[in-house]
Amino acid sequence: MNNKNVNANPPLWNYKTEIPKLTNLAFRALDLMYDKKSRLFVFNWDRNKRKLGPISERYSAIAAIGLQSAKLRGIDIPFSVSEILKELLCRINAMEERGPGDLALLLWAFSLLYGEIEEKVMERLIPDKKVNVLIEELRKRPVVEAAWTLSAFSYLYKNGFRNSLISQACESIADIIIDAFNQETHIFSYVSKKQGFKKILGYHREFGNFASQSYSIYGLSTYYQATGDDRALKVALNCSNKICSLQGPHGQFWWIYNVRRGTIADKYPVFSVHQDGMGPMALKKLSIVSKRDYSDFIEKSFDWLYGNNEMGISMILWEEGIILRCVQRKAPLSELSYYLNMVRSRFHLPSVKNDNQLALGGLEILNETRPYHMGWMLVFFYDS
Numbered sequence: 001m002n003n004k005n006v007n008a009n010p011p012l013w014n015y016k017t018e019i020p021k022l023t024n025l026a027f028r029a030l031d032l033m034y035d036k037k038s039r040l041f042v043f044n045w046d047r048n049k050r051k052l053g054p055i056s057e058r059y060s061a062i063a064a065i066g067l068q069s070a071k072l073r074g075i076d077i078p079f080s081v082s083e084i085l086k087e088l089l090c091r092i093n094a095m096e097e098r099g100p101g102d103l104a105l106l107l108w109a110f111s112l113l114y115g116e117i118e119e120k121v122m123e124r125l126i127p128d129k130k131v132n133v134l135i136e137e138l139r140k141r142p143v144v145e146a147a148w149t150l151s152a153f154s155y156l157y158k159n160g161f162r163n164s165l166i167s168q169a170c171e172s173i174a175d176i177i178i179d180a181f182n183q184e185t186h187i188f189s190y191v192s193k194k195q196g197f198k199k200i201l202g203y204h205r206e207f208g209n210f211a212s213q214s215y216s217i218y219g220l221s222t223y224y225q226a227t228g229d230d231r232a233l234k235v236a237l238n239c240s241n242k243i244c245s246l247q248g249p250h251g252q253f254w255w256i257y258n259v260r261r262g263t264i265a266d267k268y269p270v271f272s273v274h275q276d277g278m279g280p281m282a283l284k285k286l287s288i289v290s291k292r293d294y295s296d297f298i299e300k301s302f303d304w305l306y307g308n309n310e311m312g313i314s315m316i317l318w319e320e321g322i323i324l325r326c327v328q329r330k331a332p333l334s335e336l337s338y339y340l341n342m343v344r345s346r347f348h349l350p351s352v353k354n355d356n357q358l359a360l361g362g363l364e365i366l367n368e369t370r371p372y373h374m375g376w377m378l379v380f381f382y383d384s
Contacts, residue, residue: 025323030063033370039086042059043059047320062376069382070381100145104149104153111155139176143216150220150223154170174219187239187258207258209256255267270310273373276301323369325370325373337361
């Protein structure tokens with residue numbers, strides 16, 4: 001891969017000077033991945049093939065959340081969020097098929113734009129106003145979907161929609177997320193405990209990825225901001241302190257965690273969106289509501305993005321207006337490395353050190369970018 005932005009001494013992340021530059025870059029990247037015919041964003045831009053992926057309703061909703069967050073803070077955005085949401089509403093059946101998490105993202109985006117509830121989406125999320133139907137469905141799914149849904153409902157609650165339906169939904173969804181939290185190791189698993197015997201003994205109870213941590217921290221912080229529920233704040237703080245303590249030497253937020261042991265199970269890929277979007281937005285939201293300062297960890301995270309990383313290469317391509325997706329293991333041994341790491345972590349094999357990356361075959365940069373990355377980065381910059 002040819003990247004001209006090699007910088008042996010990368011600049012330290014500076015919040016005030018870099019936000020305008022990265023905001024402009026986010027708009028350029030989104031423009032690259034915007035399909036004018038459908039008025040939605042695609043799944044990705046493959047830089048090697050110079051090819052756009054298929055339309056993605058989920059990524060379009062996340063991009064809309066980020067864009068509207070910026071607009072609410074006085075930033076001129078080069079897209080019509082109302083047009084994006086109008087098109088997504090026409091595709092509500094496809095979003096519902098993906099699960100309540102996608103519908104919640106759509107509800108969240110509508111609430112940001114219009115300051116009110118989109119009833120068509122709400123009816124799909126809570127049919128016949130039966131919250132238990134939503135809760136039962138969320139318990140079957142990854143905790144990240146519960147976290148998105150909690151963020152959406154907490155935003156509504158915070159902005160005055162405090163009827164019994166919204167209140168019950170917030171509390172019940174928060175319970176799902178907290179149920180996925182290990183009170184001893186302070187790590188979230190992929191799923192809630194109450195998914196049946198098979199799940200409790202299986203892979204998804206033993207491990208959790210960074211998405212499970214960051215989205216849950218953000219969702220619980222938003223819920224605490226809206227309701228003042230101290231349980232949520234305590235769990236969010238404990239998890240944040242844990243993932244920050246496990247942050248890599250270059251500021252990496254690693255990929256897979258062993259929930260029972262409270263250790264890193266597998267390190268790669270390291271995703272750029274974790275470094276400048278999901279991780280920072282979760283820590284910033286928690287900082288706002290708790291008055292705890294996580295700026296040092298966010299700065300380290302961005303330093304990785306700017307080139308203080310395993311590759312010694314900036315992930316930001318300023319001239320092209322994109323941020324590259326991740327540092328990953330090279331094929332064909334990447335999958336073998338992953339499974340070796342997971343087996344080692346699960347059975348705590350003494351013959352392999354816990355911090356061994358087992359990155360067989362070396363590392364490389366994945367030469368693509370995705371629109372949800374830009375959406376969450378904008379949320380980090382402009383959330384409140």
